[in-house]
Amino acid sequence: MKRIITLIFTLMSFVVSMNAQTVREVDGIYYQGANKFTGKYATNYENGNLKQELHIKDGLKHGKICIYFENGQLNEIRSYKKNQMHGKWIMYNDHGIKTSVARYKNGEKDGKWRIWNDYGNLLYELQYDMGKKTGVWKKYDEQGKLISVREY
Template identity: 40%
Template sequence: MKKYIVLVAVFVSVITFANETKPKLEATKDNIVKATYYHENGQVQQQGAFKNGKLHGEWVSYDENGNKIAIAEYNNGAKVGKWFLWNDSSLNEVDYTANKIVAVKNWKKEAVVTN
């Protein structure tokens, strides 16, 4: 009997963990589907939306520890607006217009002014 209880507990935990890594999709009005993707450890990897099957609106990416690593903007699948990309030593800002890079700025961590 104990073997069956242990087997059921393992099975339930495997199913729970597997469900944490599957994308979560939520349909909203105007043909928009909100999407959340997960790292294998269950942390959110990316969140954003699709409109008519194309990337649309703001997309945010996170590392496996939950730290924000990127913010991107799409309009019907085209890259637009300001994108921000973080790493350990800098912040990069990339400006897009009609899916083309028009400017790139880079800030080093040492240059940050704090109060």
């Protein structure tokens, strides 16, 4: 009887400690228990494969975030600073081909952007300055031939 009570108590303690370690997101803020979470946080698909891996600081997305397709292949690399888009973002299709590179600064589109089709052919070259279109924008056809240029 003592062994059963000890086993039940041990299992209950384990379950309580696991729940205390759970990280949850509420309105864009990540918490562990009642406290804002700091550290690496990951979620998984039902099949066990990694879904996303985030860096959290004081409850906010801060640093690199990797998002994966359900098959485990990399889909996106994002960058945040205090929950705002900040830095380079890269997207890949489900065949591992890079389809876009974008840049943000303090939540605004900023810097050079490039967009490719699913075969890796460049379609657009764009430029932003704190959310505003700027510079020379170029558009290419499916074979990579320049078809239009526009200056902002």
